[in-house]
Amino acid sequence: MTPTDTLTSTFAALADPTRRAILARLADGEATVTELTRPLAISQPAVSKHLRVLERAGLVRRGRDAQRRPCHLVAEPLKAATDWLAEYRDYWESSYQRLDDLLDELRGGES
Template identity: 70%
Template sequence: MPSDALSTTFAALADPTRRAILARLSDGAATVGELAEPFEMSMPAVSRHLKVLERAGLITRGRAAQWRPCQLEAGPLKDATDWLEHYRRFWEQSFDRLDDYLKELQSSRAPKKKS
């Protein structure tokens, strides 16, 4: 099991079911039953996914009578985004250099105008 928070976040995000659950929670709090509806899996399987998300700090579970609504916690997602930002800038700079190179190639191959 990953030991640092960022690794735990990425491990939780590695599963498409957990990403779908987070996407649903971005619309607002939901019960376990509501989160389970779109998936063809048992309630215990959904609960295991929720436990992974909860351990990663991506969701919290409250108490409202007999319901335990889940809520998105965006802090770990911000940390992951901040870490990825460095690499986004790297790729943008690489694409900018490639674009400049391609423009240079195109201009050197353009037919010369006769005077």
């Protein structure tokens, strides 16, 4: 998968609030589908569908522990997304700095 494909699948997976809630839960540690379903107002099959999207995006990995199939967070794609967003953070910081400078200049004219 190319970096652009990775970003596309990561952001597509993150677009859904249920998937973000699943990732937030997995950030606290592994969980089974049943454990992930409890706090959500959706069925186990719906959680499984969301997990498949997260797996395709590389954000979740399912393991096997005897009868359990725990899900684990894979954070590397989130790092790539954060790095990409950081470029825009720099842009906005410089824009805000220019706005602050302009406001300071306008306030100086009022005194």
